[in-house]
Structure formats: structure tokens, C-alpha cells
Amino acid sequence: MEIGKRLREERLNQGLSLEEVKSETKIQTRYLTAVEENDWSKMPGNFYVRAFIREYAEVLGMDAAMLLEEHKNELPQTSDVSYDYVSTPSRKESRSGNIAFFSFLPKLLVFLLVIGIIFGIWYSYVNFVHPALTENDEQSGSEEGSEIIAPDVDEEESNEEEEATDGDKASEQSEGGNEEQSEEKIQPSLSVEEVDEDAATPLTTVRLTDAESLELEFEIDGETYLWVHGIEDGEVVESFADERVYTSDDSPLTIEASGSNDFVELNIGRASVVNLKISGTEFEYPIDANEEVHQKIHILWEPSES
Incomplete structure (x- = not known):
């Protein structure tokens, strides 16, 4: 049985709909349907096939690693491209x-x-x-x-x-x-609040203080799936950018994400090709971006009193 049919059969056995899986994984329905149909041509790139299958399987409580190994011959091959990760010291301005x-x-x-x-x-x-x-x-x-x-x-x-x-x-x-x-000369300050490497998608929570606005600047060297959401009471209330695949042609990408949200959520499909600045302060990934390329970042913003 193909990997997509196994996932679909397990989902139906558990009485889950695609919308419920989408809510858990934040993966769009058309990509979940493509996974169930083993139709990799509808994916934003070969790189995301394994990532989407892994998250789908984890929601269903299946062993994602074993599932990928058993069906590795069905999956498209990704080119082995190495990316040098340069850790830039934080600017304590x-x-x-x-x-x-x-x-x-x-x-x-x-x-x-x-x-x-x-x-x-x-x-x-x-x-x-x-x-x-x-x-x-x-x-x-x-x-x-x-x-x-x-x-x-x-x-x-x-x-x-x-x-x-x-x-x-x-x-x-x-x-x-x-x-x-x-x-x-007081400049915005960025500090890491929490790092959760055991989440379905590794998550880093940071706090931004003394900043008049929340401005995100992405330097992209390659291609990555990306979204920026405003979250209140656990729900997405605002989208600050299109949910799509971004490439080096879009770099540098600047997004104004100021608002009255509880926090701003960044979903970066390929962190190893993305350098991020938050209100002018360089962000260092606490979780190695070469080992965990798909990462999420939650930003708690405290605007400056001025």
C-alpha cells in the first residue's frame, strides 16, 4: 500500500477530517490531499514532501521515521545541496x-x-x-x-x-x-524566552522590548516556505504576508508585523537559507538550522513607552 493511502486510511480510522489535520499541522488542504494521492507534482518543492509527511504522521500518532524509511522508494529525491550556516554575533546595541x-x-x-x-x-x-x-x-x-x-x-x-x-x-x-x-541611543532588545525542540515543529519563543514597531527583515539564499501570522487566544487573526514559497529573488524581504496580537508566529520551512533580523536586531537560531530546517518562532512584543 502506498504511503499516501496508509495515511488516509489511518486518518479515516481515527475519524479525522482533512480540515482537522490542517488545523493541527498548519499545512494547506491541497498539500494534504496531494500527500494522500502520492501526487508530488502539486508540492511547492521536493524538499517539503518528507516534511509534510512527517507532520501528517505525527498528528496521527504514527512512527514518522519508520514510515518514511519503509516508503523511501516512493518519495522524490532531493538534491544534496549544502548550506553553510554562519552564526552572526547578536548586536547588543x-x-x-x-x-x-x-x-x-x-x-x-x-x-x-x-x-x-x-x-x-x-x-x-x-x-x-x-x-x-x-x-x-x-x-x-x-x-x-x-x-x-x-x-x-x-x-x-x-x-x-x-x-x-x-x-x-x-x-x-x-x-x-x-x-x-x-x-x-537605547535600541530594541531581543531575548530568548523558551526553546522547545520536542514539539512537532521545533519552536523558539523570544521577547522583543524597547522597540517602537515590530519589523521583520528576511535575507533568503535559496527557497523556503514562509508565513507570518498574528495570534490571539490561539487563533490566527491576521496574516502579515502571503503564505507561499519565497526565493532569493524576493530577498531582502521586509514585513511590518506591528499589531495588538498576543504574539506573532513565524513559520519558516527552510531556516538554513534564511537570515532574520527582528526590529534591526540579528536573530540567532538557538536550534541548529542545519539539523532542524523547519522551525517556528513566536515573538512576544513589548512596545517602547516612547
């Missing part, structure tokens, strides 16, 4: 403003320390050394018949205090400006 400020802080402290030392030397000179020299000069001048006029110390101290006050104000303004600039 949300801390860049703080790092820049704290790297500048030691220089500011050194500068203030030098100013303080110079002021201390000047103050000691004006109040202790200079009066002593003046007194000696007066005594010497009276002996020689010359007149020595001492500088007005109070006026010089007043001028220096005004200059020091102006300097302190300038430093405070500089520090305030750096803090404002640091706040302006």
Missing part, C-alpha cells in the same frame, strides 16, 4: 550608549582631578606663598625707599571662584548631555 558614557567617565574624572590640583596649588600660592613674598618685598622696598603695591587678593579669589563655578556648570551640562544622548 541596547547597551552601546551606556558603554560609551562609562568609557568617557574616567577621562572626565581625571580632568576634574587635574583642575582640582591646579586650583589647590593656585589657592596655596595666593593665600600663603604670595603674601609672604609680598611682605618681604615691602620690607626690602621700605629699606630702599621704593613702594610695593600688593594685588587685591579678594578680587582675584572672586574671579577664580566665578571661573570655577562656570567650569562646574559646563561639566554638569556636559554630563547631562551625555546622559540624554545615552537615553536617545
Whole structure:
């Protein structure tokens, strides 16, 4: 018996309809019908035949691996194309403003320390050394018949205090400006909440904070089936992109997925050929995309208060 007939027979034995299988697998009905009819020409590509059969079998509680092995001669051959997976370090841009400020802080402290030392030397000179020299000069001048006029110390101290006050104000303004600039440079932050490799389709849940909008940018090097859905109360309430096969001709693909949904669900049929940025932050697959090419990503979005 062909693999498609076995799946159909098991589905009917369990009293399930194609719509119920579609609801569980998120695979469109026309592809499920093609699987049951062993009609691989209706598939979006040979790569998806095994993936769709595996999900179909798992919903029915069948051993997908054994089923594929027993009927491997019926399945179309896929070309062995190797894709190099390059792990790109995450950009922790949300801390860049703080790092820049704290790297500048030691220089500011050194500068203030030098100013303080110079002021201390000047103050000691004006109040202790200079009066002593003046007194000696007066005594010497009276002996020689010359007149020595001492500088007005109070006026010089007043001028220096005004200059020091102006300097302190300038430093405070500089520090305030750096803090404002640091706040302006706050960037979206992306963190992994949960990774479920045992799900029918491996699932990663991430949280996006301090982002004014949820923007997805896909760089595709090959072909992949893709959809982006808004989910509320477990139901699809919004579709942000066409459900279809995308190729490198569609790259780069930018999708605006902002909304009041509980979360946004990404279904990537071939993660090994897709590089993803979420609101400008590069996303690293916690699950190896070369081993688990079909992956789902749930994005919990917390918009920035600004």
C-alpha cells in the first residue's frame, strides 16, 4: 500500500477530517490531499514532501521515521545541496550608549582631578606663598625707599571662584548631555524566552522590548516556505504576508508585523537559507538550522513607552 493511502486510511480510522489535520499541522488542504494521492507534482518543492509527511504522521500518532524509511522508494529525491550556516554575533546595541558614557567617565574624572590640583596649588600660592613674598618685598622696598603695591587678593579669589563655578556648570551640562544622548541611543532588545525542540515543529519563543514597531527583515539564499501570522487566544487573526514559497529573488524581504496580537508566529520551512533580523536586531537560531530546517518562532512584543 502506498504511503499516501496508509495515511488516509489511518486518518479515516481515527475519524479525522482533512480540515482537522490542517488545523493541527498548519499545512494547506491541497498539500494534504496531494500527500494522500502520492501526487508530488502539486508540492511547492521536493524538499517539503518528507516534511509534510512527517507532520501528517505525527498528528496521527504514527512512527514518522519508520514510515518514511519503509516508503523511501516512493518519495522524490532531493538534491544534496549544502548550506553553510554562519552564526552572526547578536548586536547588543541596547547597551552601546551606556558603554560609551562609562568609557568617557574616567577621562572626565581625571580632568576634574587635574583642575582640582591646579586650583589647590593656585589657592596655596595666593593665600600663603604670595603674601609672604609680598611682605618681604615691602620690607626690602621700605629699606630702599621704593613702594610695593600688593594685588587685591579678594578680587582675584572672586574671579577664580566665578571661573570655577562656570567650569562646574559646563561639566554638569556636559554630563547631562551625555546622559540624554545615552537615553536617545537605547535600541530594541531581543531575548530568548523558551526553546522547545520536542514539539512537532521545533519552536523558539523570544521577547522583543524597547522597540517602537515590530519589523521583520528576511535575507533568503535559496527557497523556503514562509508565513507570518498574528495570534490571539490561539487563533490566527491576521496574516502579515502571503503564505507561499519565497526565493532569493524576493530577498531582502521586509514585513511590518506591528499589531495588538498576543504574539506573532513565524513559520519558516527552510531556516538554513534564511537570515532574520527582528526590529534591526540579528536573530540567532538557538536550534541548529542545519539539523532542524523547519522551525517556528513566536515573538512576544513589548512596545517602547516612547
